[in-house]
Amino acid sequence: MDMHPFAHRRARLLATMQAGVAVVPTAPERIRNRDAHYPYRFDSYFHYLTGFAEPEAVLVLVAGAEPRSILFCRERNEEMEIWNGRRHGPERAREVFGFDEAHPVSELDAKLPDLLANQPALHYALGHDADFDARILAALNQVRGRVRTGQRAPAVIHDVRALVDAMRLVKDEHEVALMRRAAAISCAAHRRAMAAAAPQRMEYEIEAELLHEFRRAGAQAPAYTPIVAGGANACILHYVENDARLEAGDLLLIDAGCEVDGYAADITRTFPVSGRFSGPQRDVYELVLAAQAAAITEVRPGSPWDAPHNAAVRVLAQGMIDLGLLEGSVDAAIEYQAYRRFYMHRTGHWLGLDVHDAGDYKVAEAWRPLLPGMVLTVEPGCYIRPGEGVPEAFWNIGVRIEDDALVTAQGCEILTAAAPKQVAEIEALMAAARA
Numbered sequence: 001m002d003m004h005p006f007a008h009r010r011a012r013l014l015a016t017m018q019a020g021v022a023v024v025p026t027a028p029e030r031i032r033n034r035d036a037h038y039p040y041r042f043d044s045y046f047h048y049l050t051g052f053a054e055p056e057a058v059l060v061l062v063a064g065a066e067p068r069s070i071l072f073c074r075e076r077n078e079e080m081e082i083w084n085g086r087r088h089g090p091e092r093a094r095e096v097f098g099f100d101e102a103h104p105v106s107e108l109d110a111k112l113p114d115l116l117a118n119q120p121a122l123h124y125a126l127g128h129d130a131d132f133d134a135r136i137l138a139a140l141n142q143v144r145g146r147v148r149t150g151q152r153a154p155a156v157i158h159d160v161r162a163l164v165d166a167m168r169l170v171k172d173e174h175e176v177a178l179m180r181r182a183a184a185i186s187c188a189a190h191r192r193a194m195a196a197a198a199p200q201r202m203e204y205e206i207e208a209e210l211l212h213e214f215r216r217a218g219a220q221a222p223a224y225t226p227i228v229a230g231g232a233n234a235c236i237l238h239y240v241e242n243d244a245r246l247e248a249g250d251l252l253l254i255d256a257g258c259e260v261d262g263y264a265a266d267i268t269r270t271f272p273v274s275g276r277f278s279g280p281q282r283d284v285y286e287l288v289l290a291a292q293a294a295a296i297t298e299v300r301p302g303s304p305w306d307a308p309h310n311a312a313v314r315v316l317a318q319g320m321i322d323l324g325l326l327e328g329s330v331d332a333a334i335e336y337q338a339y340r341r342f343y344m345h346r347t348g349h350w351l352g353l354d355v356h357d358a359g360d361y362k363v364a365e366a367w368r369p370l371l372p373g374m375v376l377t378v379e380p381g382c383y384i385r386p387g388e389g390v391p392e393a394f395w396n397i398g399v400r401i402e403d404d405a406l407v408t409a410q411g412c413e414i415l416t417a418a419a420p421k422q423v424a425e426i427e428a429l430m431a432a433a434r435a
Contacts, residue, residue: 001051001261002174003051003096003097003098004098005051005172005173005174005175006048006049006050006051006097006098007069007098008172009048009049009167010049010050010059010061010069011067012167013049013061013163013164013167014061014063014067014069015063016163017061017063017121017123017163018063018064019063019064019119019120019121020063020064020119020120020121020122020123020154020158021060021061021062021063021115021116021119021121021122021123021154022059022060022061022063022122022123022124022160023058023059023060023112023122023123023124023136023160024043024045024046024049024058024059024060024061024124024125024160025043025046025057025058025059025129025132026042026043026046026047026052026054026055026056026057026058027040027041027042027043027046027055028055028056028129028131029055029056039221040055041221042054042055042262044262044353044354044358045125045160045161045164045358046059047262047353048164048167048168048353049061049164050071050097051097052071052073052088052093052097054073054074054087054088055074056073056074056105057071057072057073057074057105058071058072058073058105058108059071059072060072060112060115061123062115062119068100068101069098069099069100069101070099070100070101070102070103070115071090071093071094071097071099071101071102071103072090072102072103072104072105072107072108072111073087073088073089073090073093073102073104073105074087074089074104074105075087075089075090075104075106076088076089076092090102090103090104108135109135109138109139112135112136112139113139113142113143113146116139116140116143116153116154117143117146117151117152117153118151118152119154120154120155120156121154121155121156121157121158122136122140122154122156122157122158123157123158123159123160123163124136124157124158124159124160125159125160125161126157126159128161140153140154161358164358165358165359165360166359168352168353168357168358168359169350169358169359169371169374170371170372170373170374171352171373171374171375171406172373175263175352176373176375176406178260178261178262178263179260179263179264179265179351179352179375179404179406179415180415181260182219182223182257182258182259182260182263182264182265183257183265183267183404183415183416183418184217184418185213185214185217185218185219185258185260185265186214186219186256186257186258186265186267186416186419187267187416187417187418187419188213188217188418189209189210189213189214189217189256189258190210190254190256190267190269190419190420191418191419191420191429192209192210192212192213193206193209193210193228193254193256193269194269194271194420194426194429194430194433195429195430195432195433196209196433197246197252197271197273197430198246198273198274198434199246199247199248199273199274200245200246200247201245201246202243202244202245202246203228203229203230203233203241203242203243203244203245203246203252204228204242204243206228206246206252206254207226207228207242207256210222210226210228210254210256211226214258217258218260219258219259219260220258220259220260220261221258221259222256222257222258222259223257223258223259223264223265223266223355224256224257224264224266224355225240226240226242226254226255226256227239227240227242227253227254227255227256227268228242228252228253228254228256229242229252229253229254229255229398230244230245230246230247230250230251230252230253230273231244231246231247231250231251231396232385232396232398233253233398234251234252234253234270234383234396234397234398234399234400235383235384235385235396235397235398236398237344237345237383246273247273248273248274249272249273249274249278250272250273250396251270251271251272251273251277251281251285251397251398251399252270252271252272252273253268253269253270253398253399253400254268254269254270255267255268255400255402256268257355257404262353263352263353264351264352264353264354264355264357265351265404265415265416266351266355266377266379266402266404267402267403267404267416267419268379268381268400268401268402269401269402269419269420269421269426270285270288270398270399270400270401271426271430272426272427272430275427275430275431275434276427276430277423277427279393280393280394280397281397281399282423283323284323284382284384284394284397284399285399285401285423286423287315287316287319287320287323287382288316288380288381288382288399288400288401289401289421289422290315290319291311291312291313291315291316291319291380292312292378292379292380292401292403294311294312294314294315295308295309295311295312295347295348295378295380296308296378296403296405296412296414297311298310298311299370299376299378299405299407299411299412300370300407300410300411300412301369301370301371301372301407301408301409301411302369302370303369303370304366304367304368304369304370305361305362305367305368305369305370306361306367307367308347308348308376308378309346309347309348312347312378312380313334313339313343313347314330314334315380316339316342316343316380316382317330317333317334317338317339318330319382320333320339320342320382321333323391323394324391325341325342325384325389325390325391325394326338326339326341342382342383342384343380343381343382343383344383345381347378347379347380348376348377348378348379348405349376349377350374350375350376351375351376351377351404352375357375370407371407372407372408372409373406373407374406374407375404375405375406375407375415376404376405376407377402377403377404377405378402378403378405379400379401379402379403380400380401381398381399381400381401382397382398382399382400383397383398383399383400384396384397384398401421402416403415403416403417403419403421404416
């Protein structure tokens with residue numbers, strides 16, 4: 001892995017801080033049950049600044065005239081490495097990852113008060129981890145206890161995430177390359193799922209096809225628990241049981257993406273279990289596809305964050321009226337939010353190291369304008385539950401179409417375009433698989 005992007009990010013953060021100390025711990029390990037741990041996943045902020053994937057590690061940045069980056073990590077331990085795998089150790093970590101200093105993490109509590117002493121500010125995510133908060137407060141109290149020696153504790157505490165969020169919103173070339181790879185693997189997994197789907201198969205069998213393709217192609221994990229929702233289950237937005245039988249005539253909604261070196265893809269495709277859309281299914285599907293196309297045209301530099309959502313809502317509201325799901329005018333359906341009976345979520349979110357990635361959506365009271373390098377999802381949907389006034393032909397049809405869009409100088413690049421979404425593409429792929 002190229003370590004230059006991580007060193008560059010640390011330098012940018014130090015320059016933005018100007019003075020003070022930042023403390024950024026990685027995520028703790030978590031017990032799943034008894035003595036078995038969940039698979040370890042580093043903290044996104046820590047990884048963004050370090051590239052260091054081991055647990056029990058802390059980054060300390062000291063800003064000022066002589067800026068320093070310091071890593072605290074586990075020491076080498078031959079016995080523990082036999083059981084749990086290799087460790088870098090402080091000296092090797094310093095050399096490989098480009099830190100100015102590295103120390104055993106066991107020395108953090110002893111060294112932290114000296115690092116905080118006489119600094120004007122502490123940049124730390126207070127309230128994120130109660131156990132680590134206690135260590136920070138203990139270090140601050142130690143410095144305060146030295147007041148008669150002339151030392152002083154930082155007068156203010158800033159949330160370090162606010163500074164890093166602003167950096168994470170615009171992806172660098174290293175990040176975009178990883179997201180392209182995650183997108184490519186995820187697209188292949190969706191194609192594999194379409195080819196494998198058939199009546200009487202179980203949702204979890206199709207989930208297994210996704211997971212197989214993720215790992216076969218080198219992704220470390222799914223970026224989130226896959227949604228594999230057949231029939232009425234597609235009308236549950238965060239359905240993750242994935243344990244129902246697929247029936248002929250139903251649609252199958254799959255929301256799944258992999259993670260590559262921490263970076264996520266996030267794709268949703270909806271397709272017919274039997275390989276061909278029925279008339280009502282096609283009508284709803286084409287409506288959602290048109291809404292997504294309208295939203296994508298608004299993904300360009302200078303466009304406000306909510307422009308894609310507003311474009312999708314207008315198309316969806318008109319379509320719901322045309323299909324007999326709503327009555328009245330488009331403007332009234334939007335003003336009174338009548339459309340929310342069938343479309344109740346936003347059209348996208350930031351994407352990156354986190355599936356719902358870091359960064360505010362508003363600046364002051366205005367929606368944030370899009371900039372080249374930002375990555376967001378575009379994911380309109382329509383979910384039609386049985387109910388009064390709903391034509392029976394549309395009952396239990398749930399459709400969502402989601403792609404990952406990189407804002408470019410000219411407009412946007414759809415990173416996930418290789419996952420089929422046109423009706424003819426989907427039906428042809430499924431027909432070829434059955435042949």
